[in-house]
Amino acid sequence: MTAAVVGTMVASLPPSCSAVTIGGTTYEQCGATWYQPQYIGTQVQYVVVPAP
Template sequence: MTSAVIGSIAYSLPPSCTTVVVNGIGYQQCDNAWYQPRYVGTTVQYIVVDAPR
């Protein structure tokens, strides 16, 4: 598996991801990659972001 590029979009995530809430924002952590969900209409896209602090 290649590492995720910051700013890229994923339309689905592997089942091994966990939800982590940082400063009131829910992120999905999948191994070393972090994703922030973004809703476009009724579709969820996951934006690759830096690890939140």
């Protein structure tokens, strides 16, 4: 499995992710990959971000 590229947007998360709040910002940690939710209209998309 290759690492996700920072800035990549996905519509759904892989299984076994955990919500983590750091400094008031909520991230989804999926193994070594971190996602930050963003709303595009009424749809949520997840953006790969560097580990906080």
